[in-house]
Amino acid sequence: MRKFKIVPLSKEYAAQIRSTGTDSFGYAVIEQIATGLGPCRVSLKPFKKGIDTRLLISHSPFDIENPYNQPGPVFINKEEVEEYTDIHRFPPEIKANKKSFPLTLIGYSKEQLMVYTQQVGNDDVDELIPNLFDLHPEIDYLHARNAQACCYICKIERVSAPAL
8 A cells, every 4th residue: 555655846846947047935046067966856866967957946845934944955957857756656766875865754744843853774765654654643744855965855745545
């Protein structure tokens, strides 16, 4: 049974940023050749260093203002890319590279208050996510963040069992 789904930034959101040249905070987008792996927050694929052009934007993954609203820098691909579609498993290229993508999972309540945090370490993130949802009913959703840079990678939503 699928217990979670990955939510990348949407193609529509990225298209708006590309067309206006500003992020949702009104800051000018910074264009640069990739010097790091990223990843792109739309495709959830690592950038190719020295090849891909990425856009640096300020982004907040929260819907309401609260003390945990953590806007920060994230990258999207300059070119239009497809949204991550294998939503019932964590992006494999991020999962496989624990050195470049050390992960922290942060749990939030429906009120968007932080209620749990855990570094993934050597655990299998695809096993850890459903276990956290099972053990912590107060977690409405998770954010995956880079444990070193603290930057937001993606949202992970709880998937409810279908009604019988």
